[in-house]
Amino acid sequence: MDKSIVLIGLGQLGRVFAGGLLRTGHTVVPVNRGDDMDIVAAKWPEPALVLVAVAEADLHSVLTNLPPTWKSRIGLLQNELLPRDWIGHKLVEPTVISVWFEKKTGMDAKALLPSPAFGPAAGRLVTALGALDLPARTLADAAALEWELVRKNLYILTSNIAGLVVGGDVGGLWNQHRDLAEAVAADVLDIQDWLTGREQDRLKLMQGLLEAFNADPLHACAGRTAPARLKRALQHADQAGLAVPTLRRIAAEKGNA
Template sequence: MSEVVIIGLGQLGRVFAGGLLRAGRTVVPLNRGDDMATLAQAHPAPELVLVAVAENDLHGVLAALPVAWKPRVALIQNELLPRDWQTHGYLDPTVISVWFEKKKGIDAKPLIASPVAGPGAALLCRALASIDLPCREVAPGDSLLFELVRKNVYILTTNIAGLKTGGTVSQLWAQHEAFARQVANEVMDIQDALTSVRHDRDKLIAGMLEAFDGDPDHGCTGRSAPARLARAIGHADEFGLDVPVLRALAG
C-alpha cells in the first residue's frame, strides 16, 4: 500500500491519520524527538508527507525536511500563506485550509468544507470524506490564496476581537459588528501586505460570515489568541502599518 508520512500526531494529525487509513494508505508517524533523516532513509518515497505540527514549529520542519520528501509535502497550519513555504524553496506543495475543529475527547466538527490544492489534493479529500468531513479541491494560485486569506481573516478577527468581547462568533457579529469590522479591516491590511495583493474585502467578510453560520456557537477566543495578536502586530510593524485597534487591544 502507498505510504503517507505524518509529522506531528496532535489532534489534527490524528484526524488525518484516521482518514488516510480509511482511504487505504499506510500511515508512517514521525513524533517529536524522532530522527527525520533516519525515517526518510527507511521511507524514501511516500505518496505524501503531511506536516501537522503547530504554527510555531512549521519553519523549523520545512527547513529540516529531507530533499526526497520536499516535492511530496502537504501543509495544514493556520495563519499559512505562500511566503511561509516559498521562503524554504517549496514550489507546489499540497495545502489545505482546515475548516473543522478537533478538541481532545470530542469528534471533529466541520464548519464548512475544507478547500485543498496541490498534487495531493484528491487524496486528502478522499481521506476526509471517508470520515465524514467535507472537503473540496480548488486550483493552486489565486483560488488557494483567497482561501488561505479567508481562513486567516476568520481566525484572527474572531480571536483578536474576542479578547475584548468574549462570547461566540454569532454574538460577536450580532452585538459588536462595528468593532469586529474594525478588527477585520486591520487584519486584512496585514494580509494584503503579507501577500502583496489587494484582496476583495467584501468577499472575505462574506466568507467569514459563511463560517460563522457553519458554527454560530463557536467561541471567539482560545488560549492562542494573545499570541495571534502579538504576531499580527509584529507583521504590522514589519510593513509599517498603524493598526490602532489591534495595538489598543495589546495595551
C-alpha cells in the same frame, strides 16, 4: 501507485488525517516530536505525501530541517499559512488544505465548512476526510487557494483578537459587537494584503467571514492562542509599517503592547 503517507505530528488534527488516510488504504508512517526525520526518510524516501501536521509555532523549524527527498512531497494544513511560508523554504507546489473542522480531546471532529485543498495530493486528502464524513473539496488553481487561506486567516484572527475584548462566541461578536469585528477585520486585511503582496477582495472576504460565522455561531471567539496571534499580527504590522489602530488599542488594553 505509492500509498505511503509520512505524517509529521500526531496532535488532534494529525490523528484525524491519519484515521482518514488509513481508511482509504494508505500506509501512515508517523514522525513524532524528537524523531530523526533523516532516519525515517532513509526508509521512506519517496512517499506519496509528507503531511506536516505540527502547530504553527513549530512549522518553520520542521520545514528548515526537512530531508531533501521529501521537499517535493510536502502537505501543509496550519492556520496563519500563506504562500510566502512555503516559498521561503523553497518548496514548490506543496499540497495545502485549509482545515475547517475542529477536533478537541474526547470529542468527534466537527466541520464548519468544507475544507478546500489544492496541490498534487489534494485528492487524497479530500477522499480521506470524506471517509470520516468530513466535507472537503479540491480547488481549481493557486489563486483560489490563496483566497481560501486569507479567508481562514481573517476568520481566526478576527474572532480571536476581538474575542480578547468581548469573549463569547462568533455569533454574539457579529450581532452585538459588529463595529469591533469590522474594525479588527480591516486591520487584519491590511496585514494580509502586505503578506500576500496584493490587494485582496475585501467585500468577498467579508462575505466569506460571515459565511463561516453563520456556519457555527456558537463557536467560541478567543482560545488560548489568541494573545500569541495578536502578538504575531502586530509584529507583521510593525515590519510593514502599518497603523492597525484597533489591534494596537486592544494590545495596549490587554497588556500586549
